[in-house]
Amino acid sequence: MFREEKRNPVPxxxxxxxxxxxxxxxxxxxxxxxxxxxxxxxxxxALRRAGATVVPIDFEHTELVAAGDPASGALVADAHRLPVPxxxxxxVFCSNLLEHxxxxxxxxxxxxxxxxxxxxxxxxxxxxxxxxxxxEITPFHYLGPxxxxxxxRRLKGEPRKNVPGEGLFPVHIGATLAGVGxxxxxxxxxxxxxxxxxxxxxxxxxxxxxxxxWNCVMVLQRVGDAGDSxx
Numbered sequence: 512m513f514r515e516e517k518r519n520p521v522p523x524x525x526x527x528x529x530x531x532x533x534x535x536x537x538x539x540x541x542x543x544x545x546x547x548x549x550x551x552x553x554x555x556x557a558l559r560r561a562g563a564t565v566v567p568i569d570f571e572h573t574e575l576v577a578a579g580d581p582a583s584g585a586l587v588a589d590a591h592r593l594p595v596p597x598x599x600x601x602x603v604f605c606s607n608l609l610e611h612x613x614x615x616x617x618x619x620x621x622x623x624x625x626x627x628x629x630x631x632x633x634x635x636x637x638x639x640x641x642x643x644x645x646x647e648i649t650p651f652h653y654l655g656p657x658x659x660x661x662x663x664r665r666l667k668g669e670p671r672k673n674v675p676g677e678g679l680f681p682v683h684i685g686a687t688l689a690g691v692g693x694x695x696x697x698x699x700x701x702x703x704x705x706x707x708x709x710x711x712x713x714x715x716x717x718x719x720x721x722x723x724x725w726n727c728v729m730v731l732q733r734v735g736d737a738g739d740s741x742x
Contacts, residue, residue: 535633546567551575603634651663652675660674685720
């Protein structure tokens with residue numbers, strides 16, 4: 512399904528969303544969750560089937576309708592200025608958004624704001640130096656955003672989406688963890704490679720983790736409660 516993702520993305524993302532939601536270490540039934548960077552709503556649907564009340568949010572309307580009608584209740588909004596009050600939700604699910612914003616710290620700060628005390632966030636992103644870090648321009652991203660894009664354009668033409676500097680930005684594991692550390696109301700519960708979570712040792716090795724993780728997951732908790740991550 513991954514090999515066919517560009518031509519026929521729906522089966523891949525439906526399977527991935529079902530597997531991901533089934534593996535979440537939280538009680539979902541009855542929870543209010545923001546699906547931040549929801550795209551066409553595959554994760555929203557899976558979370559709702561698990562009993563959650565979900566508010567799907569994306570910055571681009573074109574992403575909301577990429578697979579047909581948008582998920583019910585979907586909002587077009589900026590992840591740095593979410594249209595919800597403080598302590599609004601029990602959880603934030605944020606799959607592969609961070610690499611598409613130039614201000615990672617701003618997104619993390621907003622996640623902290625909208626979570627209730629004790630609430631959780633599941634945040635994943637494709638780290639820049641991983642094999643798929645350049646998205647459309649892979650593997651030229653190893654030359655850097657500027658020179659990698661120039662090489663891709665020279666050899667293959669214009670990327671169809673996720674142009675570095677416009678819709679794609681380098682996000683690194685070490686820098687992102689440091690950003691969480693600067694947010695006093697968030698704490699890291701765990702960090703692991705999304706597609707091979709048993710190999711958690713990778714994310715504990717600076718440098719190595721930037722190349723081998725492929726897609727990184729952080730599980731975060733809003734500080735202010737005695738560790739309760741239920742709803």
